[in-house]
Amino acid sequence: NAGVTQTPKFQVLKTGQSMTLQCAQDMNHEYMSWYRQDPGMGLRLIHYSVGAGITDQGEVPNGYNVSRSTTEDFPLRLLSAAPSQTSVYFCASSFSGTGGLDGYTFGSGTRLTVV
Amino acid sequence: GQSLEQPSEVTAVEGAIVQINCTYQTSGFYGLSWYQQHDGGAPTFLSYNGLDGLEETGRFSSFLSRSDSYGYLLLQELQMKDSASYFCAVRDSPKGSTLGRLYFGRGTQLTVWP
Numbered sequence: 652n653a654g655v656t657q658t659p660k661f662q663v664l665k666t667g668q669s670m671t672l673q674c675a676q677d678m679n680h681e682y683m684s685w686y687r688q689d690p691g692m693g694l695r696l697i698h699y700s701v702g703a704g705i706t707d708q709g710e711v712p713n714g715y716n717v718s719r720s721t722t723e724d725f726p727l728r729l730l731s732a733a734p735s736q737t738s739v740y741f742c743a744s745s746f747s748g749t750g751g752l753d754g755y756t757f758g759s760g761t762r763l764t765v766v
Numbered sequence: 767g768q769s770l771e772q773p774s775e776v777t778a779v780e781g782a783i784v785q786i787n788c789t790y791q792t793s794g795f796y797g798l799s800w801y802q803q804h805d806g807g808a809p810t811f812l813s814y815n816g817l818d819g820l821e822e823t824g825r826f827s828s829f830l831s832r833s834d835s836y837g838y839l840l841l842q843e844l845q846m847k848d849s850a851s852y853f854c855a856v857r858d859s860p861k862g863s864t865l866g867r868l869y870f871g872r873g874t875q876l877t878v879w880p
Contacts, residue, residue, distance in 0.1 A: 693872035695854060709867065710815065741808060750799050750857040750868040754811025
């Protein structure tokens with residue numbers, strides 16, 4: 652009963668490097684999202700997916716890329732890391748996608764530092 | 767677009783009652799949710815209001831007034847473990863679909879003193 656699993660938990664990158672943050676869920680949820688959390692800014696939506704093969708942009712998509720080849724996995728790619736991308740990244744999934752009574756289930760987060 | 771406003775900090779003592787307010791502006795409205803996040807942890811779902819009125823879950827209650835674009839989270843019999851950040855969230859209504867996009871306020875840091 653893993654829920655939403657994010658890897659790695661911590662990462663340090665140099666400016667200009669690329670990397671992929673992994674997210675997997677075992678609850679057969681169609682809806683998955685990526686958020687970043689910065690002090691005083693709350694959770695901001697980066698990209699989201701309503702099912703395999705379907706993705707769309709959120710509030711702050713620039714510098715990030717996503718794909719959804721399976722229901723279970725929703726990786727987030729940083730194309731060329733910048734210090735402004737230093738943040739805590741959360742992946743979330745939902746059965747209904749409505750934000751209603753079933754709520755969103757969040758992973759434990761990836762703490763990324765770009766130097 | 768959407769915006770959510772909530773106080774940045776609230777403090778209270780153990781055993782007290784505290785109310786965290788949230789006002790919102792959205793292009794369409796599909797309910798107000800609340801999440802709790804302890805320091806270093808992940809957000810966890812607390813409650814949801816799709817219709818006007820009060821929803822109660824143990825020591826926590828949540829209220830919604832759609833006509834006022836306003837809701838609140840009420841925490842009773844406060845305990846030290848309730849010290850956390852609390853976020854309100856709404857679903858956006860982009861053209862063509864309303865599913866999958868949940869937007870959060872900036873969070874209210876609740877500190878409970880002994």
